[in-house]
Amino acid sequence: xxxxxxxxxxxxxxxxxxxxxxQKLGLGSVLGYLMAGIMIGPMLGLVGKETESIQHIAEFGVxxxxxxxxLELAPKMLWQLRxxxxxxxxxxxxxxxxxxxxxxxALGYSWQVGVAVGCILALSSTAIVLQxxxxxxxxxxQGGQAGFAVLLFQDVAAIPMLALLPLLATSPHAKNAAAAxxxxxxxxxHQPGWVVALVSVxxxxxxxxxxxxxxxxxxxxxSKHHVHEMFMVFxxxxxxxxxxxxxxxxxxxxxxxxxxxxxxxxxxxxxxxxSHLEPFKGLFLGLFFITVGAGMNFTLLKNQxxxxxxxxxxxxxxxxxxxxxxxxxxxxPPLAAKLFGLSLAxxxxxxxxxxxxxxxxxxxxxxxxxxxxxxxxxxxxLTPLLFILYDKVFVPRSIVAENEEREQxxxxxxxxxxxxxxxxxxxxxxxxxxxxxxxxxVIDNHAEMxxxxxxxxxxxxxxxxxxxxxxxxxxxxxxxxLVVTLGDKKKSTEIVEYVRRHYPKLPIMARAYDRMHAxxxxxxxxxxxxxEIVDSAMRGGRIALEKMGLSPEQARELSKFYAARDRYLxxxxxxxxxxxxxxxANEKMIEVFKETDTETKNMLQALLRGEKVEWEEEHENELxxxxxxxx
Numbered sequence: 001x002x003x004x005x006x007x008x009x010x011x012x013x014x015x016x017x018x019x020x021x022x023q024k025l026g027l028g029s030v031l032g033y034l035m036a037g038i039m040i041g042p043m044l045g046l047v048g049k050e051t052e053s054i055q056h057i058a059e060f061g062v063x064x065x066x067x068x069x070x071l072e073l074a075p076k077m078l079w080q081l082r083x084x085x086x087x088x089x090x091x092x093x094x095x096x097x098x099x100x101x102x103x104x105x106a107l108g109y110s111w112q113v114g115v116a117v118g119c120i121l122a123l124s125s126t127a128i129v130l131q132x133x134x135x136x137x138x139x140x141x142q143g144g145q146a147g148f149a150v151l152l153f154q155d156v157a158a159i160p161m162l163a164l165l166p167l168l169a170t171s172p173h174a175k176n177a178a179a180a181x182x183x184x185x186x187x188x189x190h191q192p193g194w195v196v197a198l199v200s201v202x203x204x205x206x207x208x209x210x211x212x213x214x215x216x217x218x219x220x221x222x223s224k225h226h227v228h229e230m231f232m233v234f235x236x237x238x239x240x241x242x243x244x245x246x247x248x249x250x251x252x253x254x255x256x257x258x259x260x261x262x263x264x265x266x267x268x269x270x271x272x273x274x275s276h277l278e279p280f281k282g283l284f285l286g287l288f289f290i291t292v293g294a295g296m297n298f299t300l301l302k303n304q305x306x307x308x309x310x311x312x313x314x315x316x317x318x319x320x321x322x323x324x325x326x327x328x329x330x331x332x333p334p335l336a337a338k339l340f341g342l343s344l345a346x347x348x349x350x351x352x353x354x355x356x357x358x359x360x361x362x363x364x365x366x367x368x369x370x371x372x373x374x375x376x377x378x379x380x381x382l383t384p385l386l387f388i389l390y391d392k393v394f395v396p397r398s399i400v401a402e403n404e405e406r407e408q409x410x411x412x413x414x415x416x417x418x419x420x421x422x423x424x425x426x427x428x429x430x431x432x433x434x435x436x437x438x439x440x441x442v443i444d445n446h447a448e449m450x451x452x453x454x455x456x457x458x459x460x461x462x463x464x465x466x467x468x469x470x471x472x473x474x475x476x477x478x479x480x481x482l483v484v485t486l487g488d489k490k491k492s493t494e495i496v497e498y499v500r501r502h503y504p505k506l507p508i509m510a511r512a513y514d515r516m517h518a519x520x521x522x523x524x525x526x527x528x529x530x531x532e533i534v535d536s537a538m539r540g541g542r543i544a545l546e547k548m549g550l551s552p553e554q555a556r557e558l559s560k561f562y563a564a565r566d567r568y569l570x571x572x573x574x575x576x577x578x579x580x581x582x583x584x585a586n587e588k589m590i591e592v593f594k595e596t597d598t599e600t601k602n603m604l605q606a607l608l609r610g611e612k613v614e615w616e617e618e619h620e621n622e623l624x625x626x627x628x629x630x631x
Contacts, residue, residue: 088330120358422442
């Protein structure tokens, strides 16, 4: 018992430390788990032979992952995305697999080994890429959307690969060795091929029928009797039962889980199942990646350092070139094509799953299996460096090229209102002003946006509003209002500082991303600071009050009062805000916040009790300032 507890503590403690450090460095949780395994395995030797046994248990995380992937892939959605999935995704997987298999065959390996290695290396890291896309806000870009489509296709393509790999063990010796090493029970092991095929189809049909018609009935029964913990128990039992059935007939448990997930994708209980399985999936997958890291052959890496590094760099180059060419073929913009090529050039976490299956079925020689395992891990470790290359090299060059390709527009008109930025915030302000007959000068630094707006009759100038020479040429000295709505917090603050220094009498209205940005803009000299989500949040709060039983009139008055107090709070805090002092180290700011927040709560409670609050009369001067401050 003590040995088991010590091993569990070692795995969990190192996982927590490594994953938190990896997330802090922006490298993703998968790499954190791999590094934890490397630390307790090859480097410190804290784990032993139990790693392989634990890996067999942890592989159940892959079954759960495929079930959850299936839940997200409703048949209707797959049909709508068929062109991009089959085009970009199909060509990427097919060409990458063919290229890797061809190189392996040219080096003297059998075609079976080449195809197996091609399957393993053709897939990319969904966990790393999607997390990085979200962190860097790249998912909405054309390169990000193309990458997402390919990752989605790869998730689907992994399923037939799971079924294909065991078939590649064509030699009788390999099949006998695989059977001898198989710890499970295969009821069809000695049956004729037609029996195996018939029973396999029947097993899949049973799964589809059961999850479509029987599972919803059970969920409704559980819901009717309000035994909520049974949702989790039944969901786990469902996935375990499907995996067991598929194993008994000699098929991949992950394949059965994926089919069941797709069949349940339109179920009313889909989100309930996802919420219950997600923690277990994360735990088992994390444990799986730890065992992969712990099982890495660092002695082999040391003895064959340059060949393995060469294989890793070669993989990144081959896949990167294929992806870049596909991006050009599908007419992605140059920068999007580079992002598409760099982001998906690595091998992925599913490569470890396929390696495990290839090892169990003796498809790959042990030496090849160990080398490919190192290549997969090293390519994932290098992925953050590829994103750094994109951010630091290709993005600046693209901006320079765009500026060289299109010069900034010459602005010869002078209007009373100047709007810097025509995104989701600035467009509404500009539309309201122009609809009321006021003339505006709008400047935006996205060439596509400027050209698109010109097509629908909205006059917008192309230029970088943060450049002093442009600011000095747009008539700020005779303008009546400057509206700064840029999404870049640093640039918008710098523009406000510059304009306030050179045009001290010009009223400035600036859009703030959040409360802290609002204080920065206020400190920089903006007269009116508008926090972009406040009005919609106040409206949401009013609706919530109505749903809690208050009358619409009472909820409206309370929300108006709260909004006024929030502006008053922001105005008071802005007076003591110092950008040179860390947020929670500014004692004056914390004191003002706590004092005003407590006052607001007491006042709202008094209003709810029907008492009169004499706040407006007592703070008439503050209200006047408030109306010209942060909103």
